[in-house]
Amino acid sequence: MSENSKAKKNSSMSWKYSNALESIEHISISPVYKLFIGGKFVNPISKKYFHSSNPANEKKLAKIALAGKSDVNKAVLAAKSAYDNIWEKIDPKERGKYLFRIARLIQEKSRELAIIESLDGGKPIRESRDIDIPLAAAHFFYYAGWADKLDYAFPGRKASSIGVAGQIIPWNFPLLMAAWKIAPALASGNTVVLKPAESTPLTALKLAEIIQEADLPAGVVNIITGDGTTGELLVNNPNVDKIAFTGSTKVGKMIINSLAATKKKYSLELGGKAANIICEDAAIDQAVEGIINSIFFNQGHVCCAGSRLYVQESISNQIISKLHSRMDHLILGDPLDKNTDIGAINSKAQLKRIKMYLDIGKKDGGEIYQSKHSIPKKGYWCAPTLFTDISQSHRIVQEEIFGPVLAIQSFRTIDEVIAKANNSPYGLSGGVWTDKGSKIFQVSKKIRAGVIWANTFNKFDPTSPFGGYKESGIGREGGLEGLSPYVNIVNRN
Amino acid sequence: MNTSLDIKKTYKLYIDGKFSRTESGRYIQWVDSKNNQTINFCHASRKDFRNAVQASRNAFNNWNNFSGYNRGQILYRIAEMLDSRKEQFISELILQGKSKKKSIQEVKQSIDRLVYYAGWSDKFQQIFSRVNPVSTPYYNFSSPEPTGVVSVIAPKNSYLLGFISVIVPAVVGGNTVVVLASEDNPLCAISFSEVLHSSDVPNGVINILSGYCNELAGHFSSHMDVNAVINCSSDLKDSELIRKNSSLNVKRVFDYESIDWTHVDSQDPYLIMDCQEVKTTWHPIGY
Numbered sequence: 001m002s003e004n005s006k007a008k009k010n011s012s013m014s015w016k017y018s019n020a021l022e023s024i025e026h027i028s029i030s031p032v033y034k035l036f037i038g039g040k041f042v043n044p045i046s047k048k049y050f051h052s053s054n055p056a057n058e059k060k061l062a063k064i065a066l067a068g069k070s071d072v073n074k075a076v077l078a079a080k081s082a083y084d085n086i087w088e089k090i091d092p093k094e095r096g097k098y099l100f101r102i103a104r105l106i107q108e109k110s111r112e113l114a115i116i117e118s119l120d121g122g123k124p125i126r127e128s129r130d131i132d133i134p135l136a137a138a139h140f141f142y143y144a145g146w147a148d149k150l151d152y153a154f155p156g157r158k159a160s161s162i163g164v165a166g167q168i169i170p171w172n173f174p175l176l177m178a179a180w181k182i183a184p185a186l187a188s189g190n191t192v193v194l195k196p197a198e199s200t201p202l203t204a205l206k207l208a209e210i211i212q213e214a215d216l217p218a219g220v221v222n223i224i225t226g227d228g229t230t231g232e233l234l235v236n237n238p239n240v241d242k243i244a245f246t247g248s249t250k251v252g253k254m255i256i257n258s259l260a261a262t263k264k265k266y267s268l269e270l271g272g273k274a275a276n277i278i279c280e281d282a283a284i285d286q287a288v289e290g291i292i293n294s295i296f297f298n299q300g301h302v303c304c305a306g307s308r309l310y311v312q313e314s315i316s317n318q319i320i321s322k323l324h325s326r327m328d329h330l331i332l333g334d335p336l337d338k339n340t341d342i343g344a345i346n347s348k349a350q351l352k353r354i355k356m357y358l359d360i361g362k363k364d365g366g367e368i369y370q371s372k373h374s375i376p377k378k379g380y381w382c383a384p385t386l387f388t389d390i391s392q393s394h395r396i397v398q399e400e401i402f403g404p405v406l407a408i409q410s411f412r413t414i415d416e417v418i419a420k421a422n423n424s425p426y427g428l429s430g431g432v433w434t435d436k437g438s439k440i441f442q443v444s445k446k447i448r449a450g451v452i453w454a455n456t457f458n459k460f461d462p463t464s465p466f467g468g469y470k471e472s473g474i475g476r477e478g479g480l481e482g483l484s485p486y487v488n489i490v491n492r493n
Numbered sequence: 494m495n496t497s498l499d500i501k502k503t504y505k506l507y508i509d510g511k512f513s514r515t516e517s518g519r520y521i522q523w524v525d526s527k528n529n530q531t532i533n534f535c536h537a538s539r540k541d542f543r544n545a546v547q548a549s550r551n552a553f554n555n556w557n558n559f560s561g562y563n564r565g566q567i568l569y570r571i572a573e574m575l576d577s578r579k580e581q582f583i584s585e586l587i588l589q590g591k592s593k594k595k596s597i598q599e600v601k602q603s604i605d606r607l608v609y610y611a612g613w614s615d616k617f618q619q620i621f622s623r624v625n626p627v628s629t630p631y632y633n634f635s636s637p638e639p640t641g642v643v644s645v646i647a648p649k650n651s652y653l654l655g656f657i658s659v660i661v662p663a664v665v666g667g668n669t670v671v672v673l674a675s676e677d678n679p680l681c682a683i684s685f686s687e688v689l690h691s692s693d694v695p696n697g698v699i700n701i702l703s704g705y706c707n708e709l710a711g712h713f714s715s716h717m718d719v720n721a722v723i724n725c726s727s728d729l730k731d732s733e734l735i736r737k738n739s740s741l742n743v744k745r746v747f748d749y750e751s752i753d754w755t756h757v758d759s760q761d762p763y764l765i766m767d768c769q770e771v772k773t774t775w776h777p778i779g780y
Contacts, residue, residue, distance in 0.1 A: 425742065
C-alpha cells in the first residue's frame with residue numbers, strides 16, 4: 001500500500017526540463033527526391049510523386065518519386081547488369097572495401113542521418129542518435145569483413161551468390177533496416193533493389209547519396225521509393241532472384257503466395273507478440289526499467305517488442321504500481337528534443353490502428369491505464385498504455401498492435417507461463433527476468449522464439465542473429481547466419 | 494504332399510509407433526516388376542495424415558529434449574537393425590525392379606547414411622553455434638533448435654536410400670516427421686517401419702504413410718501444426734501447391750527433388766540445418 005501511495009504522490013509532481021532541441025540547421029533535405037537507379041538519381045517514368053511528412057507536426061518534408069512498373073523494371077535490369085558484369089566477378093576483397101567505405105560515411109554523417117530519421121519517422125533523437133544510426137554503420141562494417149571470408153562461413157561447402165535481391169523494408173527502423181538488408185547481400189556478392197517504406201524514405205535516399213559518394217559501381221544498389229504497389233511489382237519482377245522482406249506477417253504470407261510458382265528464394269522478418277516473463281525472484285527495479293524499454297522503445301513500433309507481460313502473482317501488484325509511476329515520468333513530445341522518451345506515432349494510419357486496439361481492449365473488458373501527458377495538438381501521438389484484467393484469448397493479447405500498448409497477465413508456475421508464452425502463432429523474441437541462472441537456461445530454452453533476452457530486452461548487435469520461429473518469419477539477419485539467406489550452397493550433388 | 498503355404502505379410506501404415514490400417518479402408522494394389530507378386534498397400538487419407546501429425550506433435554516435445562548423444566545412439570541402433578535385415582531389403586529392391594548389384598549397393602549406402610547422421614547428433618550444434626562478439630556489455634550465444642513437425646514427401650525413385658536420406662537429417666536434429674513413401678514403390682519404406690520399431694525410436698517420431706502424392710501434398714502443406722515441408726516430388730503442380738499452402742502458417746519449404754542421393758556429397762550437416770531455427774540468448778555482464 002505504502003508503495004502504491006508513494007507512486008501516486010510522485011506521479012502528481014510535475015517535472016520540468018528545459019528544452020534541449022537538436023539543431024536542424026546543418027542538415028540538408030532536398031525538396032524533391034528522384035529514384036536511385038544505375039548509380040544516378042533519375043526521374044520516375046511513372047511521373048508520379050508522393051510526400052513524406054513529419055509525423056510530429058504533419059508538415060511535409062519532401063516530394064518523393066513513386067516507382068511504377070517501368071521504373072521497377074529499369075532498377076532490376078540495372079541490378080542484373082551490375083551483377084552479371086561487375087559485382088559477381090569483382091575480387092571479393094574489393095567488395096568488402098566498398099562496404100567499409102559506406103560504413104565510414106554513415107559514421108561521418110551520423111548526426112545528419114539521426115536528425116532526418118527522427119524528422120521523417122517520429123522517433124526520439126536519443127534513439128536515432130544512439131541506436132539506429134550507429135548500428136547501421138556497425139552493420140556495414142561487420143559484413144564488409146565477410147566479403148572475402150565466405151569460405152570460412154560455410155565449412156565443407158562452397159557458397160555462391162544468388163543474383164538480384166529485391167528488398168522491402170519497414171518504417172520502424174528505416175536506415176537500420178536498409179543496412180540489415182544491403183550489407184549482407186552485397187558482402188555475399190549479390191546486387192540489390194531496395195524499396196524503403198512509404199512513410200520513411202528519406203534516410204534510405206541519403207544512403208543512396210552516400211553510396212554515390214562511395215563510388216560503388218553503378219547498379220549494385222538501386223533504391224526505389226513508392227508504396228505497396230511498388231513492393232508488389234518488385235516481388236513479382238521475373239529478373240529478381242531473391243526477396244528479402246521485413247514487415248507484417250500478413251504481407252509476408254502474401255509474398256510467399258505470389259512466389260509459389262517461381263524458384264525465387266525468400267527470407268522474411270515478420271511480426272511478433274513477445275512474452276516478457278517477470279519471475280518473483282527478479283531484481284524488481286531493473287525489471288521495471290526493462291519492461292518500459294521492452295514495450296515503449298520506439299513507441300512500441302518494434303516487431304520484437306515485449307507486448308505480452310507475464311508477472312508472477314506474488315509481485316504483480318508491486319510491478320504494476322511501479323510501472324504506473326515510471327510511465328508517468330516518461331517524457332512524451334518533440335522527437336528532436338534530447339529529453340524525449342516517447343516520440344510520435346509513425347503515421348496517421350498506424351495511430352488509427354493503435355486506437356482501434358485500445359477500443360477493442362476496453363470493449364473486451366480490459367482495465368486500461370494510460371500515463372498522464374499533455375499530448376501535442378499537431379501530429380500523431382499515443383500515450384504509453386497498460387491493460388490489465390485480460391486473459392490469453394483477448395485480441396490485444398493475441399494480435400500484434402505495433403504501438404505503446406502492453407497487455408499484462410499474472411502467472412503462478414513456470415510451466416504455466418511457458419505454455420502461455422508459446423501459445424501464439426508468433427515466435428520472434430521473448431524475455432525472462434530472474435536472479436536464478438538455472439531458471440534462465442530452462443525458460444529461455446523452452447520459449448519457442450529466435451531471440452531471448454534474459455534480464456534485458458531489445459538489444460541488438462550486428463554480430464548476433466535476429467529472426468523468428470513459426471509465423472514470425474524465415475531466416476536470420478545479423479551474424480554469420482545472416483549470410484545464409486543470400487547464398488546458394490553449390491557443390492552438393 | 495509336403496508343401497507349405499507362404500505366409501503373406503499385411504503391409505500397414507506406421508503412426509505413433511503402431512502399425513495401423515488406413516482409417517479410409519482403401520488400398521493400393523501393387524504388382525512387382527516381374528508380375529508374380531501382389532501386395533495391397535494402405536491408401537492413406539487426410540485423416541491418417543492428421544492422426545500422424547498429432548502423434549508427431551506429441552512426440553516432438555519429448556524427442557526435442559533427448560540429448561544429442563541419446564539421439565545418436567538411437568540412429569545408430571536403426572543402422573544396426575537395418576544391417577541385420579539387409580537381405581530382406583536387397584530382395585525387396587530387386588522385387589521393385591533394381592538389379593542385384595545396385596540393390597546391394599543401395600542397402601549398404603543406406604546403412605552408411607544412418608551411421609553418418611548418427612555421428613552428427615551431438616556435433617552439428619557445435620559447428621553451427623557461436624558466441625557472438627557483441628560490442629556492448631552483454632554476453633550472447635546462438636545455437637540451433639529443431640523447427641518442429643516436418644512433413645516429408647519422399648523421393649519417388651530412391652525407395653530406400655532417398656527415403657532415409659530425407660528423413661534422417663530432420664530427425665537427428667530433434668524434429669519429428671510424417672513421411673509419404675514413394676508412391677510407385679512404397680515397399681522398402683513400409684518395411685523400414687519394422688526396423689524403426691525395433692530401434693528404440695520413441696513413438697510418433699517417425700510416421701510413415703503410403704498413398705498418392707497429388708492427394709496428400711495439399712494436406713501435407715496446409716496443416717497448421719506442421720512447421721516445415723520437405724518436398725521431393727518432381728511434379729511442378731505439387732511443388733507450387735506446397736509453396737502456396739506454406740504461406741498459411743509460414744512453413745519452411747525445402748525442395749530436394751534434384752539431389753542425387755547415391756552421391757556421397759548429398760549428405761551434409763547443412764541438410765540438418767534446413768530444419769533448425771537459430772536462437773540467440775542474451776544476458777547482461779556486470780556485478
